[in-house]
Amino acid sequence: MAVTQHIDTTGAQAGADMAALTAERESHGWKWLLSLPALTILVFAASGPLLIVLIYSVLTPAEYGGVVWELSGRAWFQVFFRRDIFDPDEVTLNWSHLSVLWRSVSLAFQTTVICAILGFPTAWFISTRPPGQREIWLLLITIPFWTNLVIRTFAIQEVIRNQGVINSLLMNLNIIHSPIQMMYTDFAILVGMAYVFLPLMVLPVFAAMDKLDTRLLEAGYDLYASRWEVLRRIVFPLVRPGFIAGSILVFIPSIGSYVTPRLLGGGRNMMLSNLIELQFGQGRNWPLGAALALTLLVIVLVALVFYLRTIGGDEDKQHG
Amino acid sequence: MADRRDGPGSGDNEIEIKRLSKVFGQGDAAFRALDDVSLGIRRGEFFTLLGPSGCGKTTLLRLIAGFEQPSAGEVIINGRQVAGLGPNARPVNTVFQNYALFPHMTVADNIGFGLRMLGKPAAEIRETTERMLALVRMEAMAARKPSEISGGQQQRVALARALAPQPRVLLLDEPLSALDLKLRKEMQSELKRLQNETGITFVFVTHDQHEALTMSDRIAVMSGGRILQSGRPTEIYNHPAERFVADFIGDTNFLDVELVAVNGATAEVRLPGGGTRRATLPEGLAPDPGSHVTIVIRPEHASVTEEAADFEGTVEDAVFFGTDTHLNLRLSDAARFTLRRQNTGAGDGAMPEGSRVGVRVADGGIQVLRN
Numbered sequence: 001m002a003v004t005q006h007i008d009t010t011g012a013q014a015g016a017d018m019a020a021l022t023a024e025r026e027s028h029g030w031k032w033l034l035s036l037p038a039l040t041i042l043v044f045a046a047s048g049p050l051l052i053v054l055i056y057s058v059l060t061p062a063e064y065g066g067v068v069w070e071l072s073g074r075a076w077f078q079v080f081f082r083r084d085i086f087d088p089d090e091v092t093l094n095w096s097h098l099s100v101l102w103r104s105v106s107l108a109f110q111t112t113v114i115c116a117i118l119g120f121p122t123a124w125f126i127s128t129r130p131p132g133q134r135e136i137w138l139l140l141i142t143i144p145f146w147t148n149l150v151i152r153t154f155a156i157q158e159v160i161r162n163q164g165v166i167n168s169l170l171m172n173l174n175i176i177h178s179p180i181q182m183m184y185t186d187f188a189i190l191v192g193m194a195y196v197f198l199p200l201m202v203l204p205v206f207a208a209m210d211k212l213d214t215r216l217l218e219a220g221y222d223l224y225a226s227r228w229e230v231l232r233r234i235v236f237p238l239v240r241p242g243f244i245a246g247s248i249l250v251f252i253p254s255i256g257s258y259v260t261p262r263l264l265g266g267g268r269n270m271m272l273s274n275l276i277e278l279q280f281g282q283g284r285n286w287p288l289g290a291a292l293a294l295t296l297l298v299i300v301l302v303a304l305v306f307y308l309r310t311i312g313g314d315e316d317k318q319h320g
Numbered sequence: 321m322a323d324r325r326d327g328p329g330s331g332d333n334e335i336e337i338k339r340l341s342k343v344f345g346q347g348d349a350a351f352r353a354l355d356d357v358s359l360g361i362r363r364g365e366f367f368t369l370l371g372p373s374g375c376g377k378t379t380l381l382r383l384i385a386g387f388e389q390p391s392a393g394e395v396i397i398n399g400r401q402v403a404g405l406g407p408n409a410r411p412v413n414t415v416f417q418n419y420a421l422f423p424h425m426t427v428a429d430n431i432g433f434g435l436r437m438l439g440k441p442a443a444e445i446r447e448t449t450e451r452m453l454a455l456v457r458m459e460a461m462a463a464r465k466p467s468e469i470s471g472g473q474q475q476r477v478a479l480a481r482a483l484a485p486q487p488r489v490l491l492l493d494e495p496l497s498a499l500d501l502k503l504r505k506e507m508q509s510e511l512k513r514l515q516n517e518t519g520i521t522f523v524f525v526t527h528d529q530h531e532a533l534t535m536s537d538r539i540a541v542m543s544g545g546r547i548l549q550s551g552r553p554t555e556i557y558n559h560p561a562e563r564f565v566a567d568f569i570g571d572t573n574f575l576d577v578e579l580v581a582v583n584g585a586t587a588e589v590r591l592p593g594g595g596t597r598r599a600t601l602p603e604g605l606a607p608d609p610g611s612h613v614t615i616v617i618r619p620e621h622a623s624v625t626e627e628a629a630d631f632e633g634t635v636e637d638a639v640f641f642g643t644d645t646h647l648n649l650r651l652s653d654a655a656r657f658t659l660r661r662q663n664t665g666a667g668d669g670a671m672p673e674g675s676r677v678g679v680r681v682a683d684g685g686i687q688v689l690r691n
Contacts, residue, residue: 215420218387221407222414223434224485233433237424 057290065284075287079295097275097292104272105299107186108255111193112201115250116243118194119201123242126202127209138206141199149196153263156192157183160264184266192260197253201246208242209235248307252300272296334489334521335361335384340393342379342545353379355545356393361489361523362538366515368524370532371542372568377525380542381491384523386410398488408437413482414491418498419474421466427477428453428462434485452480455514472503479514489521496531508535529569533557541565558618561602561690566616571646573617573657579688581609587688589615591681592651593631599686607688614689619646619660621685624671629678633657638670645670649677 057075059067079097084090126137144152159165162179170176182188212235220230258273265271270278272292279289342354354376361367369377382388384395386407395402402410413434421430431452435445453459456476461469466477475495482490492511496504512535515522526532532539533553540550541564548562560566563574580588580596587607588596599615607613624647633649636656642663647670649657659679671677 213420215416215418216422218407219414219416219420219422220433221387222385222412223481224408224437225433226408226437229437234422 053290053293057287057294059287061285061287063284065280065286067286072287075285075291078285078288079291100270100272100275101295101299103186103269104255104296105303107189107193107261107271108251108257110190111197111254112247112251114190114194115198115201116247118198119205119246122198122202123205123209123239126206127212138203141202144196145199149259150263152196153192153260156188156195157264160188160191183264184269186265186269188264189257189261189269189271192264193254193257196260197250200249200253204245204249205239205242208239212238244307248304251303251307255300255303256296332363333360334363334365334398335359335523336394336396337361337380337384338394338396340380340383340395341391342376342383342388343391352545354383354390357545357547359540359547359550361521364519364521365537366512366522366524366535368526368532368536368539369542370526370529370539370569372527375542376545377527377542378493379545381414381493381523381525384489385412385414385491411488412491413485413487413489414493415478415482415495417494419466419478419495421474421477421481423466425465426462427458427464427466427469430466430477431480431484433481438485448484452484455483455517456480456510471499472507475499475503475507476510479511483514483518483520486518487520489523492522492524494525494527496526497528504531511535533569541568543568558684559600559602559687560616561605561687563614563689566687566689571619571658571660573619573622574689575615575617575651575655575657576612577615579607579609579611579613582606587613589613589686589688591630592655593629595630597630597681597686598683599688600684601688602690605688605690616687616689617657617681617685619658620644620662621682622657622659622679623682624659624661625678625680627678628680630681632676632678635671635673635675635677637673640670647671647677649679 056067058071058073060070060072060074062068078094080094081091082094084092122141126134126141129137157164160182161167162181162183166182167176167179171179182191216234216238217230220234225233255271256273257271258277261269261271261274265274273296276289276292276296279285279292283289337357337359340354340357341352344351344353357376357380369380371377379388383390384397386402386405386409389404397410397412407414422433425433428449432445432449435448440448449462450459453462456479458473458476458480461473461477466474469477475498478495495511496507499507508531511522511524524532524535533556536553538550538552539556540547541556542548543564549556549560549565551559556565557569560569560572566572566574575592577592578590580590582588582601585601585603587599587601589599590596601607631651633651636648636650638648639646644663645661647659647661649659651657657679
């Protein structure tokens with residue numbers, strides 16, 4: 001009797017659980033509405049436009065810009081190859097596009113390296129200041145961020161152009177007799193991008209250094225390590241996450257840079273964004289512009305995976 | 321009593337500190353962390369720097385390690401002036417307060433770090449690392465990261481890491497303060513064992529008098545950047561020369577008494593009861609008979625007596641501590657006296673409040689203070 005009763009009660013309990021579960025499941029029926037704002041943004045601001053770009057890249061360009069709704073692989077073909085004007089059967093690599101692609105990747109990479117080399121001592125300097133001073137230095141690093149990018153780029157122009165600060169100073173000191181051509185070169189683009197994106201490297205590296213326990217450095221010295229060994233075996237491995245974050249933060253906007261190469265590189269030293277703009281403007285080839293934009297996206301994704309696999313993977317090996 | 325035999329110039333000293341001072345900051349903001357300290361630490365001994373926080377003990381340790389450079393004075397390790405040498409050029413290793421293990425390296429790599437930096441061959445590094453792991457009983461944890469082992473285990477690894485390069489001196493900066501009581505007791509005997517097995521000179525910094533008394537061969541008590549007294553634990557405890565030392569270590573009764581006569585290292589003092597007893601004088605102190613001095617009597621050096629009492633007191637209260645009972649007495653309006661009655665199993669040692677008791681001080685239980 002007691003046993004039966006026991007079974008009965010557990011049975012009732014199970015029934016109640018089921019009811020609760022069903023109720024919960026039913027309530028999920030409308031709960032997703034709560035995520036509507038997020039879904040709206042994701043669809044209309046992120047995935048939607050990307051989808052449109054993807055669709056445009058496989059359509060045919062209209063004569064005065066825009067597209068004709070006719071499927072075509074020509075834009076993607078044009079990204080990498082070109083047909084001879086006189087002999088359409090002769091296909092060659094499109095070197096003018098490929099060189100812009102290569103310049104974008106290479107300049108973005110160099111910018112990242114320069115920012116890392118300049119950012120490390122800067123972050124180290126700030127993190128070793130007394131607590132009250134640190135905030136001031138961080139503020140000084142971020143102030144240029146609040147200034148318009150175009151104005152900052154013009155300022156760089158003022159420094160490096162033929163009649164600019166550097167050249168007139170060197171000429172007045174009789175060190176050189178004719179100005180060094182710095183404007184409208186890859187060097188000018190590098191200077192501009194490194195200047196603009198440096199804070200994006202300094203801040204995450206500083207954040208990593210700030211967490212670094214100085215007693216670890218003392219422990220290193222105590223165990224017979226030289227300054228260099230302490231730097232190499234203790235500081236670098238521990239601030240590496242900051243470098244990874246900083247490298248990603250610098251590389252991505254660098255490779256998509258538009259204003260800096262436009263103002264400092266002139267018309268000839270284009271980067272990918274300038275080429276894309278050209279296709280949507282004067283070039284009136286929207287599908288090619290769309291295909292180039294997606295190519296940029298793929299490069300960024302590949303670079304990200306590469307970073308996380310190599311630098312991040314090293315980290316795993318060390319921690320595993 | 322200040323031990324003069326270990327003064328600078330002694331031949332078998334591992335470390336000699338000569339008139340060492342360290343000033344932090346400048347001008348009005350200057351802080352004298354260490355003030356004209358001289359000290360000798362003998363080869364192979366367990367030497368403790370004891371004092372409250374801010375007394376300069378850690379500064380002295382950091383000056384020996386080379387993390388700081390002195391403002392004045394000399395540090396001599398194994399007969400060699402080490403002024404200007406960095407920590408990586410001194411035959412000294414440190415166990416840090418919070419261990420400072422390298423978080424990105426395994427336990428084994430942490431222990432081998434010093435040897436790698438010294439450029440030892442790989443086989444020797446591996447062999448020594450294994451020996452050190454066995455010494456601190458951490459063989460099973462060799463491949464773990466510091467974050468994956470407990471606080472007590474991290475402590476052992478920190479010890480092994482500092483011992484691996486076989487330094488002449490091991491400096492320990494409050495290494496047990498982060499551990500709970502039970503682990504701390506375990507590590508205390510572990511440290512003594514390691515010191516005996518390795519024969520390395522240990523310089524141990526602590527603010528814990530019990531740690532200092534139980535572990536040390538000799539203790540230096542520090543306050544305000546100075547060494548007030550150094551000597552064996554029994555000397556420091558039984559014969560404190562200064563009020564601070566007596567107060568800092570153990571429970572103490574201070575009494576102001578009249579000095580009747582001086583006979584070399586001892587003196588006759590008049591106790592509150594009117595009778596005179598023999599008291600020990602701090603070394604080098606010869607006060608004039610008739611002057612007033614402060615004496616120290618440890619609570620356990622006095623007992624309740626029926627006859628031949630040195631003085632009498634009224635019981636204010638009795639506190640039972642298990643092993644003993646503290647009897648708090650009022651001698652006069654100004655003077656209080658605590659004595660400790662050992663729990664012998666017969667009764668709790670308490671006396672009724674307000675009763676008059678006679679107190680007898682054991683022979684050799686009275687110490688005159690310097691100030």
